[in-house]
Amino acid sequence: MKPAPQQLRAVLVCGGTERETEAACLNRPQVRELAADDLSRAMKEYAAHAGFSGMAYYGDDLFLPAVYEDGRAWIACRCAFCRRQFATLHGVEPPADTAERRGVIPASDPWLVWMRHRCEKTYGDFVRNVERAARTVAPAVRMGLCHGWPDNPFSSIVTGIYGPLTQLESSVSSYAYPFLRSPSCDFICHYEIARMNNRNKDVWMLGLFGADATMAPPWHITQNYWNMLAAGYKFIAFFSWWDYERVMEKNDPEESRRALNALEAIRRCGLHKDWILPAAMHWEDENAQCAMLYSFTTESADVWPRHRGNTHSREVCRLYRAALKRHLPMKIICEEEIRAGILRNFSVLCLHDVRALPDDIVALIQQWVERGGLLFTDSDPLYMDPWHPSARIYFRGAIPASPETMVEIMRDRFPPSVTVSSADVIARVFVAGETRYVVLVNNYADRYFGFDYSYDSTARNHALAALCRSEPVSASVAFSGPEYYVYDAAAGQLLGTTSQTLAFDFEPAWGKALALIPSREAVLRVRGPDHVHAGATVSYAVEMTERSGRILRGAFAVRAAVSTPSGRESPCSAWFGLRDGVGEFLLPIGVNDETGSWKIRFEGGFPRSAVELTLAVHEPATEPGILRIAPAPL
Numbered sequence: 022m023k024p025a026p027q028q029l030r031a032v033l034v035c036g037g038t039e040r041e042t043e044a045a046c047l048n049r050p051q052v053r054e055l056a057a058d059d060l061s062r063a064m065k066e067y068a069a070h071a072g073f074s075g076m077a078y079y080g081d082d083l084f085l086p087a088v089y090e091d092g093r094a095w096i097a098c099r100c101a102f103c104r105r106q107f108a109t110l111h112g113v114e115p116p117a118d119t120a121e122r123r124g125v126i127p128a129s130d131p132w133l134v135w136m137r138h139r140c141e142k143t144y145g146d147f148v149r150n151v152e153r154a155a156r157t158v159a160p161a162v163r164m165g166l167c168h169g170w171p172d173n174p175f176s177s178i179v180t181g182i183y184g185p186l187t188q189l190e191s192s193v194s195s196y197a198y199p200f201l202r203s204p205s206c207d208f209i210c211h212y213e214i215a216r217m218n219n220r221n222k223d224v225w226m227l228g229l230f231g232a233d234a235t236m237a238p239p240w241h242i243t244q245n246y247w248n249m250l251a252a253g254y255k256f257i258a259f260f261s262w263w264d265y266e267r268v269m270e271k272n273d274p275e276e277s278r279r280a281l282n283a284l285e286a287i288r289r290c291g292l293h294k295d296w297i298l299p300a301a302m303h304w305e306d307e308n309a310q311c312a313m314l315y316s317f318t319t320e321s322a323d324v325w326p327r328h329r330g331n332t333h334s335r336e337v338c339r340l341y342r343a344a345l346k347r348h349l350p351m352k353i354i355c356e357e358e359i360r361a362g363i364l365r366n367f368s369v370l371c372l373h374d375v376r377a378l379p380d381d382i383v384a385l386i387q388q389w390v391e392r393g394g395l396l397f398t399d400s401d402p403l404y405m406d407p408w409h410p411s412a413r414i415y416f417r418g419a420i421p422a423s424p425e426t427m428v429e430i431m432r433d434r435f436p437p438s439v440t441v442s443s444a445d446v447i448a449r450v451f452v453a454g455e456t457r458y459v460v461l462v463n464n465y466a467d468r469y470f471g472f473d474y475s476y477d478s479t480a481r482n483h484a485l486a487a488l489c490r491s492e493p494v495s496a497s498v499a500f501s502g503p504e505y506y507v508y509d510a511a512a513g514q515l516l517g518t519t520s521q522t523l524a525f526d527f528e529p530a531w532g533k534a535l536a537l538i539p540s541r542e543a544v545l546r547v548r549g550p551d552h553v554h555a556g557a558t559v560s561y562a563v564e565m566t567e568r569s570g571r572i573l574r575g576a577f578a579v580r581a582a583v584s585t586p587s588g589r590e591s592p593c594s595a596w597f598g599l600r601d602g603v604g605e606f607l608l609p610i611g612v613n614d615e616t617g618s619w620k621i622r623f624e625g626g627f628p629r630s631a632v633e634l635t636l637a638v639h640e641p642a643t644e645p646g647i648l649r650i651a652p653a654p655l
Contacts, residue, residue, distance in 0.1 A: 025052075031086050032103075033095035036326070037118040044086035046098045047147040047181075048106065056147070057154030068159035076256060078167035078194065078227075079151065085144050085181035094179050094328035098143060107138055122322040123412040128379035136178055136321040137186065144181030145188075152189045165194025165225045171474065172203040173334045174226075175214045178320050185218030185317075185357045193219045196227035196260050200237070200474045201485055203338070204467035205244045206447055210341040210353070212252035214315055214334075217355040223255035230287060231264025232474075235482040236279045239286035240491040240530035244466055246290040247532040250297065251449040251460040253306060257294070259287060276479075296511045296578050297534050299598035303576035304451035304458055309350035310435045312364075313340055313371040317356050322377040336374035340424040346444040347428050348437040356382050364389040368435070371397045371427050378414055390418045395434075397427040436501060443496035446527060454601050456575030457505060457537035461498065463527035466491040491529040498523050505537035506627070510578075513629030536627060540567040543577065543627040547606075552637040556612040559636065565602045565626060572602040579625035581606050586617030586638075599625075612641050 024030075025045035029052055033040050045052045060079065067073045088095040099115055107115045115135040126133065152164050166189055170177050174195035175184040184193060193215045197208065208226065215224045228245035229237045237245075242259070249257045268280045315337050323329040337353065344351045354363050359382055364370065370386065375398075390396050398414070400421035422430070439448045445465045451458045469489040475481040500507075500519035507516045507523065511534060517523050525533060549561035565577045577599040583591035593608055608621065619636040 031098040032100040033088060033097050034099040034117050035093055035095040039099055042086050046100050048098060048103050048143045053147055053150050057151045060151050060155045061158045064155040064159040064162055075161050075163060077162055077164050079164050080148060081167040084168060087180050089328060092327050094324055096179055119325045121326055123377050124414055125378055125380050125383050128381045133318060133321055139181050140183040141186040145186050149190055163191040164189050165192040167196060169195035173331050174211055176334055179324050179330045184215050185355045188219055192223045192225055194225035200229060201470055201472035202474055204470045205248045206342060206345055206464050206467050207338050208248040209252040210338045213353040217353060218357045225256040226254045227258050227260040230259035230261045230283060232262045233476050234263055234267055235479045236264055236283040238486050239282045240466060242283055242286040243290060244530040247462040251462050255302060293511060295596050299578040299596050300576040302598050303453050303600045307350050307450040307452055309352045310367060311369040311431045312352045312354050312367040314375055315353050315355050316375045318377045318379055319375055333374050340373045343424050343428045345447045347432050348440050348448045349428055349432050359385050369395045369431050373399055373424050387416055390416060397422050438501050440499050441496050443494050445494050446496045453576030454574035455539050459535040462532040463494050465494055466530055493529050494527045496525060505539055506541055508536040508538060508627040510534040510536040513627055515628055538627055542568050543573050544568055545623055545626040545630055545632050547623045547632045553610060554639050554642040555610050555614050556641045557610055559608040561606040563604045563606055565599055574601045577625055579623060582622045584620040585615045587615060610638055616640055
């Protein structure tokens with residue numbers, strides 16, 4: 022809705038001055054009703070399509086309007102409707118201007134309250150209202166937000182985006198096309214940011230395939246895929262904006278070659294995921310004793326008087342990257358979770374680039390320290406200089422240190438369960454019952470980042486990409502803790518045990534997924550009927566067991582290949598995952614399907630093995646009903 026009708030437009034404010042924009046105020050009931058009706062119509066149409074996955078992204082370029090001029094941000098919304106609503110809820114009007122805020126500030130500070138209100142009520146309630154309306158016509162649909170920022174997908178308070186307050190009810194998602202702005206390993210950091218206050222929801226992500234006629238280099242696509250897998254995203258897809266088809270239409274040999282190479286990289290990732298993602302749906306993050314704070318208050322303070330809204334995000338990613346390079350598990354938490362008591366789950370908390378905090382959060386952190394928690398802060402006069410008490414965030418017992426030193430001390434106290442001899446290879450550990458999975462990624466190319474992305478010069482983007490190197494890496498991997506048998510999760514091949522140090526050669530921008538199994542073998546066991554009448558659905562019980570027959574309580578991928586009597590592969594063939602070592606495969610046999618001997622081949626386990634079953638399909642038990650058309654009564 023742009024331009025919006027005059028009476029529904031948002032009002033921007035900066036430095037005490039207001040100005041109107043053509044964008045709609047997302048707080049208005051009329052605007053929300055129009056948006057809900059529009060999405061509901063689309064969801065009803067999509068849900069009726071046989072190929073619809075049941076998953077949808079919403080909100081590309083849809084957030085609170087903002088205008089950036091001379092280093093300052095004009096932000097929304099201060100229209101009459103929004104002012105009245107805020108005053109009704111909080112007793113004061115939203116502030117029109119603000120002085121710079123640093124140090125400890127009251128949790129009731131009007132500026133801070135307004136920033137939360139914009140994210141939670143103005144934008145967050147808008148998207149959740151639209152989602153709920155869409156699910157009334159398509160109850161099974163799962164929705165995620167589409168838009169963040171290219172290199173900061175889950176937080177942009179200036180436009181109302183802040184994951185703990187604004188995400189949808191069914192999932193948490195965004196997209197990132199960092200190209201060379203940020204390292205690909207930041208997909209992992211962003212995953213942790215996304216999970217703040219959303220720990221019971223699946224997190225989705227879109228990586229970069231192409232944007233604005235610039236096709237991503239193949240190494241960048243594969244590196245995106247592996248880092249998204251290592252992060253723990255439950256749905257992995259790639260962002261394609263004005264690229265492949267338009268590039269191919271130009272008939273430029275060089276650009277067509279780039280597009281085809283990018284497509285081949287996507288294909289390779291798609292083939293690899295078959296033995297990984299069905300099990301990954303049941304992975305849980307490894308427990309971590311160490312956490313760092315993403316401060317809503319600090320990012321809010323960076324909006325005015327000069328806009329530096331992504332400063333805090335960049336510094337959070339800097340510390341998290343340092344932890345990844347040293348293979349240290351770490352969680353990112355938010356102020357909302359501290360209020361809810363999450364600090365009891367951690368032994369260490371890092372405050373890096375936390376330049377402003379509410380007084381209630383300061384008190385809760387201090388209480389946690391006094392109960393034995395280890396707190397790191399930056400070694401910076403802004404925190405500790407007694408000559409600037411208004412900018413001072415002081416904690417008794419805190420240790421001032423650089424981000425890299427924080428990581429080393431945490432690593433000394435809480436040694437990682439998996440370590441790699443090369444800092445170019447990151448390791449992420451996931452838990453699934455009795456099994457463990459380790460994702461190793463060659464991030465050599467992450468040595469190169471911080472470039473600009475050009476929206477109007479494909480040639481410049483390719484020239485910058487040519488400066489980057491993606492090299493093979495040889496590294497050894499060591500494990501600690503109980504002994505497991507180590508398998509290549511994709512190939513099903515035994516590699517050794519965790520009592521050994523294993524050597525690997527990593528291809529450029531590629532990785533390895535390891536399955537850690539407590540027994541020497543994981544054996545597939547399948548049970549189901551041997552005959553059925555057409556028109557019925559057959560259920561097969563699928564289990565993964567030790568050789569003794571005991572069920573292995575873990576996550577496993579299984580492939581079911583179904584062949585009809587004529588030798589045709591059935592479209593019901595599928596990959597699926599086992600949770601806690603058990604699962605079910607449903608095979609619907611239509612009334613018009615072939616009769617005779619069907620073959621179902623189940624493949625899975627470690628090492629890989631197969632179970633082949635036959636199913637005799639007979640004619641339908643009853644004649645199918647025939648539709649009879651009669652004239653309507655007069």
